[in-house]
Amino acid sequence: MLFINTRPTERAYHLTQALDFPVLELPLLELVPNKIDIEQYQQLAQAQVVVVVSPTAAQLGLDGLKKSGVSLEQLEHIQWIAVGKTTAQVLQKVGINAYIPELETSEGMLQLPILRNINKGCVAFWRGRGGRQFMMQHLQAQGTTILNFCLYYRQLPDHSPQIFKQNLRYIQHNMPIFVCISSEASWHNWLLLCKHYPYLIKQCIYLTLGERLTQLVQHTALLVRQIQNLTPKSIQEAVKEA
Structure with a gap:
């Protein structure tokens, strides 16, 4: 399995260090x-x-x-x-x-x-x-x-498309894949990165923050799990329950 940590770089480190499963940092937003x-x-x-x-x-x-x-x-x-x-x-x-x-x-x-x-x-x-x-x-x-x-x-960080391409094979061979989606903007940027890989969009399990964002992602994705916050505890519980 693989968890894709999409949080902005300055917020990703703490979450990555707290999780006890493989993590790929792929920021979908920079401020x-x-x-x-x-x-x-x-x-x-x-x-x-x-x-x-x-x-x-x-x-x-x-x-x-x-x-x-x-x-x-x-x-x-x-x-x-x-x-x-x-x-x-x-x-x-x-x-x-x-x-x-x-x-x-x-x-x-x-x-x-x-x-x-x-x-x-x-x-x-x-x-x-x-x-x-x-x-x-x-x-x-x-x-x-x-x-x-x-x-x-x-905006989508300039280096994120390169990170995605360099790790695409790694992502494809580490199913199941969990993707953190914390905002509508991050969801649209994920779709942009995956526009040439529609199968990947369908295969991932999305951890979405809140009901309204969950409903948005469900229009496109098949596997969606709503989370209450972005703490390591919430992420770990959602992954274990999936």
Whole structure:
């Protein structure tokens, strides 16, 4: 068997080291910072809630606050949501305590009481380009004002197609193959890598994060297992149950 760890390079190491079966690191996403105007950070005090969707978003957002001259004291009224524990740890380093959903997805965050009761308030998103569209649309439909901080964009790393080609024979001879799919963007990049190998798409077992992503992958793939988070424990349990 083989587990393909598709997490961004800076997040893959811990997961790879914690697993007790063969792993191939094949990042499907890399995060490239965007420039955000200082004036946008100065609007942040209007928000009641800030949603932080990744460790990268947390760090880039905090860096932006520092450059803009906005202090955390000016944001004391704000409640923070982190998509997962790693993101929350970045915020905790500067004294920000964040709510963390049980399910580390948009759906999980929307179930938090703080967002279910936001009504017509204002929510800021520290996110990547193209991410969390479902979540923002859901809140906007309820009359919530959105402050959109697009802190980075995601792309397929330049070296990933080469890694894929160099390891294709190894992948083909190590069935079953488990592939971690953590976002819609990573799924589309996996399909791009495999466009000349449709049989491989059908043969793999996909570990997908959350219900909505699972349903998306099921439109194309036959073998899909939903996971609740990206911890080594969740990955190992899903592999053993497959």
